[in-house]
Amino acid sequence: MKKVVTFLFIVLSSIAIAQNNTVAKQKFIKVKLNSCIEGEGYHLLLKEVLTDSRCPTGVDCIWAGQVSAIVAVYKDSKFIEEKTMVLTKTVDAENLKWINSYLNQSQRVINSLTISPYPNVKKVIKPEDYYLEIGYMQYN
Secondary structure: OHHHHHHHHHHHHHHHHOOOOOOEEEEEEEEEEOOOEEEOOEEEEEEEEEEEOOOOEOOOOOOOOOEEEEEEEEEOOEEEEEEEEEEOOOOOHHHHHHHHOOOOHHHOEEEEEEEEOOOEOOEOOOHHHOEEEEEEEEEO
């Protein structure tokens, strides 16, 4: 019995030592309205927030709502394409895939897309205050 316990201890210890020690760090890119953010040859531009029907903070709603915005991509000052993104509380895989295709390699593990600021019943949001926030995991 001692030999079995010793053998299992050695196997489990070697597995624990062999683990990859990479550390993931949450980072964010903010794409402001009508302001380009550069990335490996590509520039993202939040052109316009079309609708914002999200339930404001301080109000009880039946529906959480959504926000839609136009995001454009430029490369070397040339227009590539634009997309109307509809963002809800859940992360849309299609939006993540589209944004992911234009970010550089170190930023390719995107885990969130958000239009900020979030509506509040006590504050009116000016159109120029909106920005697209892209959250990604960066591994060392």
